Amino acid sequence: MKQAVRDQLGRIVAVALLATIAWAWFWRPPFSWTFGVLVVIGTVGAGIADGRYALRRIAGVIPVLVGVSFVVFALMASLPGDPAINILGPAATADQIAIVRTELGLDEPFFNRYGNWLGGVLTGDLGTSIVLREDVADGISRSMTPTLQIMAYSVVIALGFAIPLGIWAGYRQGTKTDGTINNVMLGFLATPNFVLAVMLVLFLSIGGLSVAGNEIGFRVLPAARYVPLGEDVVLHFKHMLLPSLALAMGQAAVFMRLLRSDMIATLRLPFIDLARSKGLPTRRILWRHALRPSSFTLLTVVGLTVGLLIGGALIVEFIFTIPGVGAYIFLGVTQRDFIAVQGGVLVISTLYIVVLTMSDFLYLSLDPRLRGREVGARA
Amino acid sequence: MRKRLGFVFWVAVAYLVVLALAAVFADVLPIKDPAETFPGTSKQGPSLTHWFGNDGVGRDVFSRVIYGAQVSLVISTVGTVLALVIGGLLGMVSGYFSSRVDRWLTATLNASLVIPPLILFLALVLFLDGEAKRRIFILVFTFVLLSIAPIARVVRAATLSWAGQDFVLAARTLGARDGRVLFREILPNVAPSFVSYSLIIMAGLIVVEGSVAFLGLSVPPPTPTWGDMINKGRTNLDVAAHISLMPAIVMFVTVLALNFVGDKLQQYFEPRESVL
Numbered sequence: 001m002k003q004a005v006r007d008q009l010g011r012i013v014a015v016a017l018l019a020t021i022a023w024a025w026f027w028r029p030p031f032s033w034t035f036g037v038l039v040v041i042g043t044v045g046a047g048i049a050d051g052r053y054a055l056r057r058i059a060g061v062i063p064v065l066v067g068v069s070f071v072v073f074a075l076m077a078s079l080p081g082d083p084a085i086n087i088l089g090p091a092a093t094a095d096q097i098a099i100v101r102t103e104l105g106l107d108e109p110f111f112n113r114y115g116n117w118l119g120g121v122l123t124g125d126l127g128t129s130i131v132l133r134e135d136v137a138d139g140i141s142r143s144m145t146p147t148l149q150i151m152a153y154s155v156v157i158a159l160g161f162a163i164p165l166g167i168w169a170g171y172r173q174g175t176k177t178d179g180t181i182n183n184v185m186l187g188f189l190a191t192p193n194f195v196l197a198v199m200l201v202l203f204l205s206i207g208g209l210s211v212a213g214n215e216i217g218f219r220v221l222p223a224a225r226y227v228p229l230g231e232d233v234v235l236h237f238k239h240m241l242l243p244s245l246a247l248a249m250g251q252a253a254v255f256m257r258l259l260r261s262d263m264i265a266t267l268r269l270p271f272i273d274l275a276r277s278k279g280l281p282t283r284r285i286l287w288r289h290a291l292r293p294s295s296f297t298l299l300t301v302v303g304l305t306v307g308l309l310i311g312g313a314l315i316v317e318f319i320f321t322i323p324g325v326g327a328y329i330f331l332g333v334t335q336r337d338f339i340a341v342q343g344g345v346l347v348i349s350t351l352y353i354v355v356l357t358m359s360d361f362l363y364l365s366l367d368p369r370l371r372g373r374e375v376g377a378r379a
Numbered sequence: 380m381r382k383r384l385g386f387v388f389w390v391a392v393a394y395l396v397v398l399a400l401a402a403v404f405a406d407v408l409p410i411k412d413p414a415e416t417f418p419g420t421s422k423q424g425p426s427l428t429h430w431f432g433n434d435g436v437g438r439d440v441f442s443r444v445i446y447g448a449q450v451s452l453v454i455s456t457v458g459t460v461l462a463l464v465i466g467g468l469l470g471m472v473s474g475y476f477s478s479r480v481d482r483w484l485t486a487t488l489n490a491s492l493v494i495p496p497l498i499l500f501l502a503l504v505l506f507l508d509g510e511a512k513r514r515i516f517i518l519v520f521t522f523v524l525l526s527i528a529p530i531a532r533v534v535r536a537a538t539l540s541w542a543g544q545d546f547v548l549a550a551r552t553l554g555a556r557d558g559r560v561l562f563r564e565i566l567p568n569v570a571p572s573f574v575s576y577s578l579i580i581m582a583g584l585i586v587v588e589g590s591v592a593f594l595g596l597s598v599p600p601p602t603p604t605w606g607d608m609i610n611k612g613r614t615n616l617d618v619a620a621h622i623s624l625m626p627a628i629v630m631f632v633t634v635l636a637l638n639f640v641g642d643k644l645q646q647y648f649e650p651r652e653s654v655l
Contacts, residue, residue: 075502186642190635192586194593195627198609198616202624206617311497315590319613326498330594333501345502352495 061357068349069121073114076338117342126343131335136343140325144347146226147324150243150316151309155302157248162255162298167286169256170263170294181256189253193312197246197319204242226322243316250312251305258301262294269293303359310348388643391636398633402448411439413446413603423619431625434612440625443603447626450597450604451633454515455584458522463577466527470534471561471569475542485535488528499525500591514598522587526580533576537569571648578641582634589630605630 101107108116120127126136169181188196205223221242227235266272267290275285314326321327325344332340401408411417416437425432431440473484500521541547542565550564591597592606600607605626612623 072502186638187635190582190638191631192589192634194590194606195609195631198613198623198627201613202616202620308495310495311590314497314501315593318594329498329501333596341502345498348495348498 061353064353065350068353069118069346070114072342072345072349073117076342077110077113121346126346127339129332129337129340131332131337132340136340139328139340140344140347143323143325143328145228146322147310147313147317147326149229149240150247150313150322150324151306153240153244154248154251154309154312155305157244158251158255159302161248161252162259163291165252166256166259166298167263167291170260170267171282171286173260173264173267178260182260185253185256188249189257191250193246193250194315194319196249197243197316200242200246201319224319224321226320226324239320243320243322246319247309247312247316251309254301254305255298259294259298262297263290266290266294300359303355306352306355310352384643384647388640391639394632394636395640398448398629399452401445402452405442405445405449408445410442410445413438413443414601415439425621425625432619432621434608434615434619434622440608440622443608444605444626444629447603447605447608448629448633450592450602451585451588451630454518454522454588455581458519458526458584459577459581461519461523462526462530462580463573465523466530467534467569467573469527470531471538471565473531474535474538475557475561475565481535484531488531497587497590500587501596518588518591518597522584525587526584530573530576530580534569534573537572538565541565541568572645575641575644575648578637578644582637582641585630585634585637 106113117127126140128134129136129139132139165181165185169178172178191199201223205221222239223242225239227239229236263286272285272290275289280289310326313324314330316322317324317327318330325348329341329344329348331337332344417433417439418437423433423437431444434440434443469484469488473481473488503517503521547560547564550560555564588597588604589606589609592604593610595607595610597604597606608626609623609630612619612626615622
């Protein structure tokens with residue numbers, strides 16, 4: 001097949017994978033369906049995009065997934081204390097405990113339990129939460145929506161800051177502008193997201209510091225609560241702005257630094273001189289000619305930061321009382337609901353692995369120079 | 380161009396040294412007892428007697444910040460040092476012995492990165508009940524677990540580039556054993572990138588510890604921690620913002636200083652790799 005055709009097809013496959021995952025989270029079909037669709041698209045994509053390499057990558061992902069599920073299960077199974085007593089409370093009689101233990105399958109040998117659980121996971125059954133008395137898969141997919149929204153918004157915001165600033169700082173390398181942008185971004189890099197979140201709440205939503213009776217700050221944005229997108233679009237974005245900003249600025253700094261250094265390297269290449277001698281305006285050279293070849297590393301790193309974003313989302317959800325998946329796991333942890341935690345950790349890790357692998361593929365399809373070489377895209 | 384570390388670098392180093400000394404000698408320094416409540420000073424702003432003001436129940440924020448530094452610094456230092464030793468060894472072994480060992484180690488390390496840190500941490504937190512000592516142990520253990528892979532990766536890359544150099548070949552031709560080559564020839568060259576990177580790792584650990592404390596899962600209450608102070612201060616954010624603000628500023632400056640010093644050292648030792 002011609003390379004140009006392959007490129008297009010590779011892109012379509014990548015989009016299809018993303019769309020499938022989005023579909024799976026928002027419309028919640030049974031896990032087994034999603035799994036099947038992912039496998040089909042993945043295999044087709046592997047065949048088209050870059051045959052052997054992609055197949056090897058996908059084959060490599062499966063043992064990792066199994067390993068992760070095993071580690072998560074083993075961790076939860078080796079928790080001190082009897083889960084049955086946790087459910088029933090300390091006053092439970094031996095008979096009651098025995099009944100609950102059988103119900104949870106706790107009396108079977110370890111590997112049988114693991115097998116049962118894994119079998120359940122593959123068909124979309126993550127068990128029933130101990131505390132909430134609710135299907136864990138349902139709970140997670142319900143709380144996934146706000147989390148994915150925060151993550152998506154914050155990536156958009158981060159890129160919105162990072163791309164113009166990175167281009168500009170790279171173009172003005174070594175000048176005061178560059179220095180200022182760099183220092184400010186280093187500042188954001190060093191601000192833990194919960195500190196930034198508290199500061200944002202302080203200065204943008206509750207009026208800031210009062211010095212001698214004057215407020216230094218604003219009361220423009222709400223500080224807590226989650227409004228679903230379907231309920232009120234404007235309110236939704238108003239409520240999501242602070243949490244997304246708190247999560248975005250650290251990422252913006254990372255992205256901006258990466259883009260800047262790649263821009264500097266690109267701007268030294270001869271084709272930029274050519275573009276300049278043709279008389280193209282600077283703005284056009286920067287945005288049209290230099291940005292694309294400089295953005296490969298950035299794109300992969302965007303994929304990589306999903307893991308960080310999930311951790312950050314947890315904190316942000318805690319501060320802004322948003323019922324996301326981080327909050328779900330956190331609740332599970334504080335109430336020792338190991339079935340919920342187990343499900344949550346598994347789903348998040350799987351999501352992360354899938355995103356990582358896809359960002360590798362995306363990298364290959366974007367940067368033709370790397371084809372045929374092994375790419376450990378995790379720079 | 381002569382290499383320079385610059386004035387700001389030394390300011391940052393001085394700040395870190397002062398903070399570390401204050402934390403170590405907190406018990407003998409003339410500062411207030413972090414647990415003592417001063418009657419009638421609740422939510423009072425910064426003053427001459429209480430430099431950082433007082434918190435919701437009238438405790439001295441300044442001394443709590445200093446004592447909070449103990450937790451942050453001890454946990455992050457111990458975590459970083461252990462991770463350096465283990466991760467450094469793994470990285471060197473993986474970079475020096477080629478093919479099979481390398482492939483297995485790299486695969487394992489990559490696999491260990493697929494659970495997002497904070498989530499892994501939460502899963503581990505289920506193991507701890509109350510007890511402060513056990514909690515610190517688990518914290519440090521998790522932090523080591525989290526930082527081994529990134530360190531090993533950096534060290535592996537550095538080792539790979541040094542292992543191909545002529546002097547290593549010379550040493551091996553002269554009959555030096557692997558251990559000797561690794562520790563006497565390669566280690567001294569790899570060490571600088573180790574050290575500067577370890578400061579950045581340490582900054583990261585302080586942030587993770589802060590996040591965990593913020594969620595109320597770090598060292599339990601009577602011991603002050605920065606994250607916990609920032610979280611508790613949130614209830615009074617509208618009337619007495621300094622309760623959250625002061626520890627937040629100190630934490631910010633500490634993390635910034637560590638990052639800055641690490642960055643500068645990296646540029647100092649390896650000007651070419653200073654891009655990231």
